[in-house]
Amino acid sequence: MSRDLYLGIDMGGTQIKIAVVTPKGIIKEETAISTDIKAKPFTILKAIVDVSVRLKSYSKIKSIGVGIAGDVDSKNGIVRFSPNLPKWKNIELKKILEKLTNKKTFVDNDANTASLGAFWLDTKGKSNNLICITLGTGVGGGLIFNKSLYVGASGTAGEVGHITIDPYGRKCNCGNRGCIETFVGAKYLSEYASKYFKKNRSHILDKIINKEYPLITPHLLSKIASLGDKYAKEIWNIVGEKLGIFLSIVVNFSNPDTIVLCGGLSHAAKYFFPRLKSEVNIRAFRSASKACKIIVSKYTHKLGVVGAAMLPKH
Amino acid sequence: MSRDLYLGIDMGGTQIKIAVVTPKGIIKEETAISTDIKAKPFTILKAIVDVSVRLKSYSKIKSIGVGIAGDVDSKNGIVRFSPNLPKWKNIELKKILEKLTNKKTFVDNDANTASLGAFWLDTKGKSNNLICITLGTGVGGGLIFNKSLYVGASGTAGEVGHITIDPYGRKCNCGNRGCIETFVGAKYLSEYASKYFKKNRSHILDKIINKEYPLITPHLLSKIASLGDKYAKEIWNIVGEKLGIFLSIVVNFSNPDTIVLCGGLSHAAKYFFPRLKSEVNIRAFRSASKACKIIVSKYTHKLGVVGAAMLPKH
Numbered sequence: 001m002s003r004d005l006y007l008g009i010d011m012g013g014t015q016i017k018i019a020v021v022t023p024k025g026i027i028k029e030e031t032a033i034s035t036d037i038k039a040k041p042f043t044i045l046k047a048i049v050d051v052s053v054r055l056k057s058y059s060k061i062k063s064i065g066v067g068i069a070g071d072v073d074s075k076n077g078i079v080r081f082s083p084n085l086p087k088w089k090n091i092e093l094k095k096i097l098e099k100l101t102n103k104k105t106f107v108d109n110d111a112n113t114a115s116l117g118a119f120w121l122d123t124k125g126k127s128n129n130l131i132c133i134t135l136g137t138g139v140g141g142g143l144i145f146n147k148s149l150y151v152g153a154s155g156t157a158g159e160v161g162h163i164t165i166d167p168y169g170r171k172c173n174c175g176n177r178g179c180i181e182t183f184v185g186a187k188y189l190s191e192y193a194s195k196y197f198k199k200n201r202s203h204i205l206d207k208i209i210n211k212e213y214p215l216i217t218p219h220l221l222s223k224i225a226s227l228g229d230k231y232a233k234e235i236w237n238i239v240g241e242k243l244g245i246f247l248s249i250v251v252n253f254s255n256p257d258t259i260v261l262c263g264g265l266s267h268a269a270k271y272f273f274p275r276l277k278s279e280v281n282i283r284a285f286r287s288a289s290k291a292c293k294i295i296v297s298k299y300t301h302k303l304g305v306v307g308a309a310m311l312p313k314h
Numbered sequence: 315m316s317r318d319l320y321l322g323i324d325m326g327g328t329q330i331k332i333a334v335v336t337p338k339g340i341i342k343e344e345t346a347i348s349t350d351i352k353a354k355p356f357t358i359l360k361a362i363v364d365v366s367v368r369l370k371s372y373s374k375i376k377s378i379g380v381g382i383a384g385d386v387d388s389k390n391g392i393v394r395f396s397p398n399l400p401k402w403k404n405i406e407l408k409k410i411l412e413k414l415t416n417k418k419t420f421v422d423n424d425a426n427t428a429s430l431g432a433f434w435l436d437t438k439g440k441s442n443n444l445i446c447i448t449l450g451t452g453v454g455g456g457l458i459f460n461k462s463l464y465v466g467a468s469g470t471a472g473e474v475g476h477i478t479i480d481p482y483g484r485k486c487n488c489g490n491r492g493c494i495e496t497f498v499g500a501k502y503l504s505e506y507a508s509k510y511f512k513k514n515r516s517h518i519l520d521k522i523i524n525k526e527y528p529l530i531t532p533h534l535l536s537k538i539a540s541l542g543d544k545y546a547k548e549i550w551n552i553v554g555e556k557l558g559i560f561l562s563i564v565v566n567f568s569n570p571d572t573i574v575l576c577g578g579l580s581h582a583a584k585y586f587f588p589r590l591k592s593e594v595n596i597r598a599f600r601s602a603s604k605a606c607k608i609i610v611s612k613y614t615h616k617l618g619v620v621g622a623a624m625l626p627k628h
Contacts, residue, residue: 128467129466129467141567143568145459145464146462146464148460150459150460151569152443152568152569152570152602152605153442153443153569153570153571153602153605153606154569154601154602154604154605155569156566156569156599156601156602156605157443157567157568157569157602158567158569159566159569159599159602160566160567162566162597162599163562163563163566163567164479164559164562164563164597165478165481166480166481166482167479167480167559168480175596176596176597245478245481248477248478249477249478249563249567250567252470252473252474252476252477253455253471253472253474253477253563253564253567253568254457254466254471254567254568255465255466255467255468255469255470255471255472255473256466256467257467282489282490283476283478283490285470285473285476287468287469287470288466288467288468288470288471288473290468291466291467291468291470292467
């Protein structure tokens with residue numbers, strides 16, 4: 001019997017997604033279990049295997065790929081530390097899964113698996129040079145050069161969240177000023193928007209909130225922008241400007257054919273995308289900017305699990 | 315007879331360097347002719363071949379590589395435009411040289427050949443991921459990923475001169491603000507330094523110049539810094555800060571094992587390097603910055619010709 005399918009596991013902080021994926025990155029079968037962050041890592045891995053072996057196409061699976069947030073030694077398949085799973089410290093994930101399943105196992109961080117997911121789902125494996133930017137609580141990135149995952153000298157290539165885009169800008173938790181994360185990371189954006197609306201009362205926000213304004217999450221900021229709030233639009237415009245400056249640096253430096261935006265904030269793309277695009281057009285080298293499609297992933301929630309499955313191919 | 319040597323040609327605006335190079339990037343034999351920018355491209359190429367065939371080791375040459383400033387279609391070996399050689403427009407350099415020599419010929423722009431030169435001369439071919447930054451009138455760059463030249467989707471990867479490092483900074487000739495070139499490009503630096511010394515008289519400069527201050531070239535700025543001038547030191551310190559911000563972006567994004575600085579301004583490294591280093595240490599991801607050696611090329615004048623010779627290997 002031919003074994004030409006790949007098992008992908010996306011270890012999230014609330015849910016663990018599991019999928020069987022074809023060599024072209026298409027999901028054939030999928031399932032999920034909720035994440036018990038208090039459980040021992042081995043118990044969780046045992047539960048994942050128990051669920052996986054019951055998948056109809058399990059017998060055709062060739063190898064396993066796992067994506068997880070945090071500091072991962074992908075060469076040896078060890079999870080050094082994961083912010084979502086505080087009990088996971090120096091866990092030999094590859095070794096454990098290989099013992100439990102007798103299948104070759106690959107492990108990488110979630111920014112890299114997301115970029116492989118974007119490569120297979122959003123470009124159908126056609127891109128040669130793709131940069132995937134995850135816009136969430138932080139800002140992450142994964143690089144695919146010549147159709148292969150590029151991780152750099154010590155495995156941190158694409159860790160773009162603390163790239164300086166304004167050397168004298170906002171103070172970042174990392175100690176510096178003007179990291180891209182301080183402008184578009186969800187936490188910073190909420191803080192900024194909340195302060196902004198403390199100073200500027202919004203009639204639209206007044207209509208939907210009948211007491212003290214809550215924390216202005218990106219989700220709420222999208223909602224009031226959709227109702228026409230000019231302050232919310234202004235804030236999204238600033239997000240677009242800063243992301244545009246950032247992406248112009250990426251385009252000039254690495255001349256990719258595709259940039260894929262994904263993660264929670266990417267759902268608000270319609271509010272920041274026009275400004276983002278115009279900023280890139282102004283700031284990036286013309287031929288490089290012409291050669292680069294900037295898209296919002298249509299598969300944000302599937303990127304991790306598909307990319308994890310495809311790890312052995314890259 | 316074994317043919318295992320490479321011919322490199324570095325087409326400069328004043329001089330054309332020609333060298334025979336071993337497979338390890340070592341120069342075996344070299345010569346040069348001065349550049350007649352008024353001559354027809356074919357005449358110049360004929361002169362290059364005439365000189366080359368007289369080299370002792372010419373018969374052992376396997377292939378030819380040419381580096382030239384400007385817009386080069388490296389795939390087809392066509393020089394679309396070269397700022398140093400105004401008569402060179404859409405010249406089929408590869409075709410012409412192959413016809414004249416009957417040897418396979420490769421052509422690329424000078425930033426890429428410099429990076430290959432740095433790879434072979436400064437790291438002896440040992441680096442895996444190297445970024446070469448040329449600090450001259452402009453700021454150029456070449457990228458070597460996984461020991462291969464990386465040129466991106468449309469061949470402009472590494473064209474770093476117009477990367478924004480301060481979005482609200484100095485106005486650049488390209489129309490934007492805060493490109494790295496506006497802070498460290500030789501022309502901008504001279505302008506800035508000249509203005510600076512118009513406002514601040516320097517006792518040291520007064521001693522060596524007994525009339526109106528001339529244009530403060532980087533060379534002069536180095537000289538007065540070497541004599542202890544505090545203003546000159548201050549300006550070099552700013553150069554170090556800006557280059558440090560820029561390189562921290564490069565380190566965070568691409569996690570190289572080596573960054574090589576070359577070009578005219580790199581000779582003044584001792585005046586700007588300490589600040590550059592401290593800025594990178596502050597701003598770059600710790601493990602990425604630890605993994606990256608930043609060095610000043612010891613072979614600035616040889617990089618182009620050696621890198622050109624090595625083109626066929628990459």
